Amino acid sequence: MAIRKLKDNESLIHISLADESFLFDEASSQATQIRVEAGVCLNYVFFFNSSSCQEVNYQREIFIGAGARVKTFLVWLGRANGHLKFISQLSTKSSIEHRSLYFLLDQQNLKIIEEHNFIGPESKGRFYSNGLLAGQSQVNCNCEINILPKAQDSDSRIDLKLHLLSPQAKGTILPALKIAANRVRAGHGATTASFGPEDLFYLRSRGLSEDQAKSLLVQSAARLFANQIPDRELGKKVLDAIIERL
Amino acid sequence: MPQEAIDKSQRNSHDSLWDDYDSSSYMSKTRKGLDEDLIRFISQEKKEPDWMLSLRLESFKIYQSLALPDWGPKLDKLDLKNITYYARATDQPAQNWDDVPIDIKNTFNKLGIPQAEQEVLAGVGAQYESTVIYHSLREEYKEQGVIFEDLDVALREHEDLVRRYFMTGIKPGLHKFSALHGAVWSGGTFLYIPKGVRVDLPLQAYFRMNAKGMGQFEHTLIIVEDNAQAHYIEGCSAPRYGADSLHAGAVEIFVAPGARFRYSSVESWSKDAYNLNTKRAIVEENAHMEWVGGNFGSHVTMLYPCSVLKGRGASADHLGVAFAGQGQIQDTGAKVIHLAPETSSNIIMKSISKDSGQSIYRGLVDIEPDAAGAVANIKCDALILDEESISDTIPLIKVKNQSAIIAHEATAGKLNDDDIFYLRSRGLSEERAAALIVNGFIEPIVKELPLEYAVEMNRMIELEMEGSVG
Numbered sequence: 108m109a110i111r112k113l114k115d116n117e118s119l120i121h122i123s124l125a126d127e128s129f130l131f132d133e134a135s136s137q138a139t140q141i142r143v144e145a146g147v148c149l150n151y152v153f154f155f156n157s158s159s160c161q162e163v164n165y166q167r168e169i170f171i172g173a174g175a176r177v178k179t180f181l182v183w184l185g186r187a188n189g190h191l192k193f194i195s196q197l198s199t200k201s202s203i204e205h206r207s208l209y210f211l212l213d214q215q216n217l218k219i220i221e222e223h224n225f226i227g228p229e230s231k232g233r234f235y236s237n238g239l240l241a242g243q244s245q246v247n248c249n250c251e252i253n254i255l256p257k258a259q260d261s262d263s264r265i266d267l268k269l270h271l272l273s274p275q276a277k278g279t280i281l282p283a284l285k286i287a288a289n290r291v292r293a294g295h296g297a298t299t300a301s302f303g304p305e306d307l308f309y310l311r312s313r314g315l316s317e318d319q320a321k322s323l324l325v326q327s328a329a330r331l332f333a334n335q336i337p338d339r340e341l342g343k344k345v346l347d348a349i350i351e352r353l
Numbered sequence: 354m355p356q357e358a359i360d361k362s363q364r365n366s367h368d369s370l371w372d373d374y375d376s377s378s379y380m381s382k383t384r385k386g387l388d389e390d391l392i393r394f395i396s397q398e399k400k401e402p403d404w405m406l407s408l409r410l411e412s413f414k415i416y417q418s419l420a421l422p423d424w425g426p427k428l429d430k431l432d433l434k435n436i437t438y439y440a441r442a443t444d445q446p447a448q449n450w451d452d453v454p455i456d457i458k459n460t461f462n463k464l465g466i467p468q469a470e471q472e473v474l475a476g477v478g479a480q481y482e483s484t485v486i487y488h489s490l491r492e493e494y495k496e497q498g499v500i501f502e503d504l505d506v507a508l509r510e511h512e513d514l515v516r517r518y519f520m521t522g523i524k525p526g527l528h529k530f531s532a533l534h535g536a537v538w539s540g541g542t543f544l545y546i547p548k549g550v551r552v553d554l555p556l557q558a559y560f561r562m563n564a565k566g567m568g569q570f571e572h573t574l575i576i577v578e579d580n581a582q583a584h585y586i587e588g589c590s591a592p593r594y595g596a597d598s599l600h601a602g603a604v605e606i607f608v609a610p611g612a613r614f615r616y617s618s619v620e621s622w623s624k625d626a627y628n629l630n631t632k633r634a635i636v637e638e639n640a641h642m643e644w645v646g647g648n649f650g651s652h653v654t655m656l657y658p659c660s661v662l663k664g665r666g667a668s669a670d671h672l673g674v675a676f677a678g679q680g681q682i683q684d685t686g687a688k689v690i691h692l693a694p695e696t697s698s699n700i701i702m703k704s705i706s707k708d709s710g711q712s713i714y715r716g717l718v719d720i721e722p723d724a725a726g727a728v729a730n731i732k733c734d735a736l737i738l739d740e741e742s743i744s745d746t747i748p749l750i751k752v753k754n755q756s757a758i759i760a761h762e763a764t765a766g767k768l769n770d771d772d773i774f775y776l777r778s779r780g781l782s783e784e785r786a787a788a789l790i791v792n793g794f795i796e797p798i799v800k801e802l803p804l805e806y807a808v809e810m811n812r813m814i815e816l817e818m819e820g821s822v823g
Contacts, residue, residue: 256740271755282761284746289737289767297761299752 110338113139122149129338138166145172145198150337155191156184156348163187168194171201173227180336181207182345184352188216197258199227205234208332210325210352211244211276221250223265225258234265237332239325240276251283252293259288265295270302270328272321322353386434389413392536395439399505399539402512412525412535419529425715426653426682431627436568436599438537494552500545501556504572507543514545518576522605522633522661530601530629534570538603541571546581546612555584555617560602573604577640580611587618597652598626606634608642610664615643617802621813622651624680630656638664638693645801646673648685649813657715659688662696662724671700674795676814677710677742686716686747691724691757700731703795705814706742713745720757727757735765736794738787788814 113120113132120130123144130141134155143149153167171177181193195203203223211217223232238246252263269278282295302324310320329349336342384391392413396406421428490501500511508515525535542558560571577583587604600622608614614634622628628651634642644658660669671687689698704712718729735744746763768790776786792799792811799807 259740269752271752274755276755277751277753279749279751281747281749282763283748284744284763284765286735286737286744286765289740289742291737292764292766294764295746295761296763297748297750297759299750299757299759304758 110341122147131341132167134163134165137164139168141167141169143169143171143175143177146174147172147176149175149177150180151177152180152182152336152341152345153193154182154345154348155189156182158186160186163189165189166192166194168196169203170196171198171203173199173201175201177201177203178335178337179203179205180332180345181205181209182332182348183207183209183211183217183219184348186212186215190218190220192220192222194222194224195232196224196226197230197232197261200229201227202231203233205232206332206335207236208239208329208349209237209246210239210329210349211241211246212352213242213244215242215244217244217246219246219248219250221248223250223252223263225252225254225261225263228258229260230258231261232263234263236265236267237328238267238269238278238280239272239328240270240278241272243273243275245277247279249281249283250295251281251285252295254284254286254288254291254293256287259290261288262292264293265297267295267297269297269299270325271299272325325353326350385437387413387436387438387533387537391438395537395539398441399508401508404516405508408520408525409536409538412520412532415525416529416532416536419526419532421529422655425655425684425713426711428627428629428653431597431599431653433599435597438568438570439539440567490556491554494550497550498545498547499550499552500543502543504541504543504574505539507574511543511545514576515543515574518574518605518607519572520603520605522607522635523603523631527631531603531631534572534601534603534631537568538570538572541602542573542575542585542587544573544575544583544585546577546583546614548578548609549580550578551581552583555586557586557588559588560600568599569602570600571602573602573606575604575606575614575616577606577608577612577614579609581609582613584615584617587616588621598623600626600628600630600651602630604630604632604658606632606642608634608636608640608667610638610640612637613641613643615645616658617645619647619649619802620651620654620656621649622654624650624652624678626651628654628656632656632658634658634660634669636660636662636664636667636669639666640664641668641670643670643801644672644687645798646685647798647802647813648673648675648683651683652680653682653684655684657686657688657717659690660698661690661692662698662727663692665693666695667693668697669699671698671702672798672801673701674703674798675705675712677704677706677712679708679710682711682713684711684713684715686714688717688719689729690717690719690721691727691729692721693723694725695727696724697728698730700729700733701797702733703735703798704733704744705736705738705791705794706744707738709739709741709743711743711745713747714763715745716748717751718748718759718761719751720754720759722753724754725756727754729757729759731759731761731763733763734794735763736791737765737767 110129110131113135115135117136118139120141128148130151132153250265265282267280267282280297282297284293307320333342333346392409523531525532636642642660648654675683675685677683687700702714706712714733720727733746737744744765748761772790773786791814
């Protein structure tokens with residue numbers, strides 16, 4: 108599958124049937140709109156891993172046409188503090204599978220706002236967010252699903268997971284559902300924990316220190332995320348970048 | 354019937370229970386609006402100590418300096434200048450039901466209060482407008498040192514105890530309506546359970562706003578000493594006039610080490626009332642607090658009972674159900690602040706929206722840095738019964754300790770067609786089938802209420818469900 112890279116400062120992209128269906132975005136533009144035409148399939152990866160410490164601010168908005176199917180992957184690494192806003196608009200019978208992973212170090216501070224708007228009927232969305240917070244890092248993650256009145260028979264779910272890897276890390280998560288239609292399935296789940304106590308106990312019983320055990324569990328979470336990226340090479344790039352942080 | 358009263362024929366049968374009202378001759382002695390003179394008048398009439406007047410005046414200053422909340426339902430239509438902040442319906446509370454004025458007695462008789470007292474309650478309090486009109490407690494509990502009093506009376510007879518706790522759990526500066534409450538509070542309940550005393554039967558207070566455009570600001574202060582145990586129930590109602598009324602009460606509960614306390618409330622304010630109530634419990638080491646709540650009435654409700662888990666091993670359960678019908682916004686939820694290690698909380702909320710009603714779950718679980726090993730579980734379910742209704746779920750989770758475990762789960766959906774079909778195949782009408790399913794939906798909350806209240810809540814759901822399908 109050919110991968111199209113987002114160009115510097117590219118603010119509007121149309122994805123039609125004739126275009127490549129894989130878009131790779133290395134945070135080269137501050138604000139970008141992506142319009143996915145009806146019936147198109149798109150894979151999209153947003154990958155932030157700048158070594159600069161300068162505070163950054165990004166916004167991505169994706170319009171998903173009728174019957175289109177989109178898979179999105181947001182990866183936030185790097186050193187900078189930042190704001191990331193991601194908005195999706197789903198038309199009739201469209202779908203999105205959205206995964207995000209952020210791994211913050213030291214005193215890094217990230218604010219994520221996600222808004223997923225179900226506009227047309229029979230649209231479907233699955234949203235998975237996984238946060239790994241080390242050092243004194245902090246995250247504030249607001250993830251909101253809006254089911255508008257015409258989005259009858261829509262099906263949506265958010266799952267947010269937050270892992271605090273150090274005693275000084277802090278996180279705030281808000282998985283909100285706003286529903287103005289009655290024939291819907293909507294749900295959200297959120298968990299926060301260091302890691303499963305049983306998993307940690309098992310690994311420690313095999314002779315690993317607590318840090319080694321946590322490192323292994325972080326690698327496992329990263330591998331699960333990277334394996335979902337349909338391009339193997341890009342998946343490996345993401346995985347390597349995460350493991351390098353360990 | 355007053356000109357402004359709504360034609361009773363337009364009300365559904367649920368409303369008609371609450372909407373009967375009595376003439377309010379005492380209202381001729383009141384005025385609308387709030388200023389320092391009124392606050393001084395309230396304090397003087399109640400013969401309060403100086404510290405209470407100072408607290409009222411300080412709260413009034415804070416109230417004037419604070420803005421309305423910039424989140425949640427819009428409150429800009431609430432005309433605070435047109436509220437009657439204080440009205441005394443009787444000269445003093447009665448200890449004997451026969452001494453209660455006949456018109457007030459009629460209202461409470463219709464609500465079934467005296468009968469419940471005789472049969473299932475350890476004690477009863479009843480407040481009408483701004484003052485308590487009746488209070489009683491069974492002798493056996495008096496002998497064990499339990500105090501169950503009108504708060505105005507408690508302020509005279511147990512001043513030190515009241516002063517130690519009053520508005521320390523809910524500070525006047527918490528928000529605009531807690532400040533307003535601090536300035537004009539009147540009546541309410543004082544409950545003191547001594548160390549190790551277990552009150553097996555529930556105690557109940559009933560609050561009634563009767564006159565048009567009233568504000569009710571009762572204060573409930575509950576102190577449960579070490580290893581004591583009790584259950585307290587509050588019921589609330591008001592008739593509908595087509596003019597805004599305001600309820601901004603406060604409930605402060607202090608649960609000492611090892612104690613267990615359950616607070617249940619069924620709020621059925623009229624559908625033109627603003628219910629902006631504040632409830633908070635401070636829970637000490639190995640103590641347990643349970644909140645069980647049903648919100649049915651009012652035009653706008655903003656109510657988020659809060660547990661502050663202050664001592665190691667403290668725990669709290671929050672169970673709630675909200676029903677939002679036509680013209681109603683039920684913005685309710687729960688707040689739990691985990692301050693100490695090994696604290697735990699469990700929040701279960703159910704909401705039902707119909708006829709363009711809006712139900713909102715708004716919650717906070719806050720795990721502070723010292724709360725090592727804290728565990729929190731939150732579950733919210735919403736039923737949306739028609740295309741015009743709205744349901745929002747806004748659960749904020751803050752974590753500042755890595756060893757905390759928090760799980761949140763929420764679902765929203767409609768009545769299941771297969772369930773309706775099955776019940777109809779057993780001979781039930783569609784309406785009856787829907788009511789039965791909704792009662793099943795709220796069953797985990799209702800089963801925590803005493804039987805009489807559970808039956809009442811189920812009946813209220815059935816009445817609210819009339820005409821909802823078909």
